[in-house]
Amino acid sequence: MIDIHHHLLWGMDDGASSLDNSVAMAKMAAADGITHVVCSPHANGQYAYEPGIVADKIQELRQLLDSENVGLKLGRGCDFHMSYENIQEAKLDPQRYSINGQGYLLVEVPDYGLPRGLTDIFYQLQLAGLTPILTHPERNPTLQSDPERLIDWLRGGVLIQVTAGSVVGRMGKHAERMAQSLLEKRWVHFLATDAHNTSSRPPRMQEALDLVAKRYGPDYAHLLCVSNPLAAFIGKPLPPQMEPLELYEDLKPKSWWQRLVGGKDR
Numbered sequence: 413m414i415d416i417h418h419h420l421l422w423g424m425d426d427g428a429s430s431l432d433n434s435v436a437m438a439k440m441a442a443a444d445g446i447t448h449v450v451c452s453p454h455a456n457g458q459y460a461y462e463p464g465i466v467a468d469k470i471q472e473l474r475q476l477l478d479s480e481n482v483g484l485k486l487g488r489g490c491d492f493h494m495s496y497e498n499i500q501e502a503k504l505d506p507q508r509y510s511i512n513g514q515g516y517l518l519v520e521v522p523d524y525g526l527p528r529g530l531t532d533i534f535y536q537l538q539l540a541g542l543t544p545i546l547t548h549p550e551r552n553p554t555l556q557s558d559p560e561r562l563i564d565w566l567r568g569g570v571l572i573q574v575t576a577g578s579v580v581g582r583m584g585k586h587a588e589r590m591a592q593s594l595l596e597k598r599w600v601h602f603l604a605t606d607a608h609n610t611s612s613r614p615p616r617m618q619e620a621l622d623l624v625a626k627r628y629g630p631d632y633a634h635l636l637c638v639s640n641p642l643a644a645f646i647g648k649p650l651p652p653q654m655e656p657l658e659l660y661e662d663l664k665p666k667s668w669w670q671r672l673v674g675g676k677d678r
């Protein structure tokens with residue numbers, strides 16, 4: 413499995429608290445069957461994102477893991493928050509924030525007060541050559557109460573990452589319910605751990621993969637945990653996706669009967 417969202421690096425944010433803690437998280441991820449991790453510290457007003465420091469820390473951790481025979485491939489990325497400064501910088505230098513500098517960008521939106529202009533911001537990021545991946549919408553209270561906000565973004569090519577812990581009920585009932593609803597509609601493109609430590613936010617995906625495979629089929633589980641995140645890791649286009657439900661229905665031509673009774677309008 414490939415984990416594209418993981419706060420593995422020590423001393424960067426509220427993730428790993430020490431180098432020892434980073435090593436313990438890496439070992440836990442490898443034991444769970446994770447083969448690649450994108451180290452994605454927060455990039456927000458509280459935590460400045462410095463790609464040079466991230467690269468140095470990845471190098472240091474990689475050497476340590478090699479010496480202990482932990483075969484985990486490490487990549488660079490960030491947990492990009494939608495601040496004005498971040499957006500301007502990402503448009504000028506799209507490689508700076510994206511996964512391994514290859515164009516896929518993890519984007520977190522505010523929990524409350526989502527501006528209507530977000531659709532346009534996603535579009536501007538795309539014009540700069542970036543592919544936005546919206547992180548854990550199932551944990552966002554505004555999107556939980558109004559999931560249809562996702563429709564325009566999905567139609568515009570924004571991808572969705574759900575937290576593995578949400579799928580198995582570790583992030584609360586609301587997040588679990590919305591995660592299942594998004595999965596049911598095949599609106600999800602990635603599962604990722606968003607791990608912060610080895611206890612309350614651990615780097616585990618296998619249980620979520622198994623649940624998705626059981627409920628929605630092994631092909632979808634493989635797409636979410638292996639094929640799609642691998643494409644993001646190496647900067648290639650995603651493979652063919654499952655057909656999403658309830659996303660394009662109102663754009664399809666209606667039969668005479670649907671037109672007569674009004675059909676379903678959004």
Ligand SMILES: [Fe+2]
Nearest residue numbers: 417419491606
């Ligand atoms: Fe995160």
